[in-house]
Amino acid sequence: MTLLDRIDVKVGYLCNNSCLFCVQAHNKGKGRDKSTEKIISILEESRKKYEAVVLTGGEVSIRDDVFDIVAAARDLGYKKIHIQSNGRRFYYRDFCVKMIESGATEFGLALHGHIPELHDYLTRAPGSFLATLRGIRNLVELGQSVMTNTVITKSNYRHLPAIAQVLVSAGVFQYQFAFVHVAGNAKTYAPAVVPRKTLVAPYAKRGLDVGRARGVAVMTEAIPYCFMRGYEQHIAEKIIPETKIFDAEFVIESYTEVRRNQGKAKGPPCEECDMRKICEGPWREYPEMFGWDEFKPVKWHSVTGGADIAFREKKTAPPRKGA
């Protein structure tokens, strides 16, 4: 257990967006939202081991008791209180101020388009783009650390560089592009929602370049090394903190383990790949849809810092000077 380990409490599943790619859609409206008491008892029990909490859902910000929950986490001594949100309620500046005063320390908001037509199409919530973007700006103006997530879909992947421009202009501290996970709504609408990773990769790289040029932390998730040559240092899986998840009807003790061993998959090309020990592979549903033809084994010499990684893995001789 390290200070970076954290709990992720899914407080409920109701949401004021209805995203085409929502992985929690099947949990919505089934009476699975946790009571205030239940959430606070999870926070109390977990505080013995953890110093960081992510509050998420569904949409945590639409709960009447959200400030009480955040304040309870603060009073219990959590050092990091991360609010994961679609960002719409942060449109209201007094809501932002109250959230900060209650004890929230980090904000993870979600922007999926560079213009209202695209973002609102994906969230199926008219007006959500303007509300979320205003929310991001409000928090930045209030001196908060804002990181964002953009789910990569068939509709928005060509616009990742433009989305990055919007995020950098808004002053985010970090942004991430996460390849859509084919579950929940994304599974229902898969043909319309899931793009090919081969087509996505060049746009993702150009999207990362926008932030790199401005000193913004940038990451991608669920796009393996074989698609991200030259951008290996931006692969998020390497640094996702170990997380215990309190989901609707179950608890996942180690999300890292479940993600690596059950969620993600490796295929025949991975057997020949020098990154196979480090790489998690794609979410398993992707090759179930498209097969493994796009995945091309990586050789150490083609990876940024590959010689050093190979040395650590005791695969080769020590790297030459300047290698």
Ligand code: SF4
């Ligand atoms: S292990 Fe598989 S998925 Fe990962 S980089 Fe290598 S070929 Fe790609």
